[in-house]
Amino acid sequence: VIIVIGFLFGGIISLLMPFARLRKNSLSARLKQAIDKKLLHVQYQPKIQLQSGMMIGVEALARWNDEEYGYVSPDVFIALAEQNNQIKELTKLIVSKTLSDMRDYLVNNKTFFVSINLSIQDLTDYQFLLFIDDLVQQHDIRPEQLIFEITERSTADQDAMSNTTKQFVKKGYQVSLDDFGTGYSNLSWLSALEADEIKIDKMFTQAIGTDSINQNMLNGIFQLIENLKMHVVFEGIEEQREEDYILERSPNAIGQGWLYSRPVLAEEIGKLLISQPLKKTHA
Ligand code: C2E
Numbered sequence: 578v579i580i581v582i583g584f585l586f587g588g589i590i591s592l593l594m595p596f597a598r599l600r601k602n603s604l605s606a607r608l609k610q611a612i613d614k615k616l617l618h619v620q621y622q623p624k625i626q627l628q629s630g631m632m633i634g635v636e637a638l639a640r641w642n643d644e645e646y647g648y649v650s651p652d653v654f655i656a657l658a659e660q661n662n663q664i665k666e667l668t669k670l671i672v673s674k675t676l677s678d679m680r681d682y683l684v685n686n687k688t689f690f691v692s693i694n695l696s697i698q699d700l701t702d703y704q705f706l707l708f709i710d711d712l713v714q715q716h717d718i719r720p721e722q723l724i725f726e727i728t729e730r731s732t733a734d735q736d737a738m739s740n741t742t743k744q745f746v747k748k749g750y751q752v753s754l755d756d757f758g759t760g761y762s763n764l765s766w767l768s769a770l771e772a773d774e775i776k777i778d779k780m781f782t783q784a785i786g787t788d789s790i791n792q793n794m795l796n797g798i799f800q801l802i803e804n805l806k807m808h809v810v811f812e813g814i815e816e817q818r819e820e821d822y823i824l825e826r827s828p829n830a831i832g833q834g835w836l837y838s839r840p841v842l843a844e845e846i847g848k849l850l851i852s853q854p855l856k857k858t859h860a
Pocket residue numbers: 622637638639640650651652655668671694695696726728755756779812813814815833834835836840
C-alpha cells in the first residue's frame with residue numbers, strides 16, 4: 578500500500594511539474610510588465626542612531642504587489658530580475674522613485690541619508706553610474722546624502738565591487754557593504770574596499786542571547802568593528818535586549834529593525850521625522 582501511495586504521489590508531483598514551470602514563467606513575465614509599467618513601489622525603513630534614538634536615515638526597499646500573485650518578496654523578484662537581465666531596469670525605476678520621494682518628503686533635511694540597494698550587475702556598468710548622476714542632478718540632491726548598499730555573493734564579485742566603489746566614492750556618494758558576514762569577506766579586502774559603512778547581517782543580531790557558540794561569533798564581530806573606521810549598522814533589531822547588548826559593546830552603532838519601525842511609505846517617514854526621537858514599538 579505504501580508503495581502504491583508512493584507511486585501515486587510521485588505521479589501527481591510529476592503531473593504538476595509543468596504547471597509549476599508555467600507559473601514561474603508567468604511570474605517573470607508579470608515582473609517584466611510591472612517594471613515596464615513602473616508598478617513597483619518603494620518603502621523606507623528608518624536607521625536609528627542607537628544612543629540618541631534619532632532617525633538618521635532610511636533604507637529604500639523595493640515592493641511588488643502583483644494582481645495575480647499578490648505580495649511577492651524582494652528576495653524572490655530581485656533574484657528573478659537578476660537571472661532574466663531585468664535588474665538594471667528595476668534598479669533605475671527604484672532609484673528614480675526614491676529620488677523623487679526624497680525631493681518631496683526629505684529634501685529639507687541636510688543630515689538625512691537615504692540608502693539604495695544595488696545588485697552586482699548594476700556595478701559592472703559605468704553607464705549606470707552616469708544615469709544615477711543625471712538623476713541626482715535633476716532632483717537637486719547632494720551625492721553625500723545617498724548611500725549605495727552592495728552585497729557580495731561570491732569571491733568573483735570582489736574586484737567589480739572595489740572598482741565601482743571607488744568610482745562612486747569619487748563622485749561623492751557613500752558606499753555600504755550589506756549583509757556583512759554572509760559572503761566571502763576577509764579583512765584585507767574589507768579595508769581595500771573603502772566603504773563608508775558596513776551592515777552586520779541580521780543573522781548576528783538574531784544570535785544575541787542564544788548559545789555559547791554564537792557568543793564567540795558575536796565577540797568576533799564586535800572585536801572586528803571596534804577597529805574599523807566605518808559606520809556600523811546592525812540589521813534586524815526586533816527586541817530591546819538586542820539593542821541593549823549592541824549598545825553596551827558598540828556605543829556608536831546604528832540600528833535598523835522592527836523594534837523601531839517596519840518599512841513604511843515616504844509620507845510616513847516625513848511624519849516620523851517630526852516626532853523624533855522615535856518611540857519603540859514591539860514587533
Ligand atoms: P537587505 O538589503 O539586507 O534589507 C533588509 C531586509 O531585512 C529587508 O527585507 C527588511 O524588510 C528586513 N528587515 C528589516 N528589519 C527587520 C527585522 O527587525 N526583522 C526581520 N526579520 N527582518 C527585518 P526585504 O524588504 O524583504 O528585502 C530583502 C532583500 O531584497 C534586501 O535585503 C535586499 O537585498 C533586496 N532588495 C530589496 N529592495 C531592493 C532593491 O531595490 N534593489 C536590490 N538590488 N535589492 C533589493
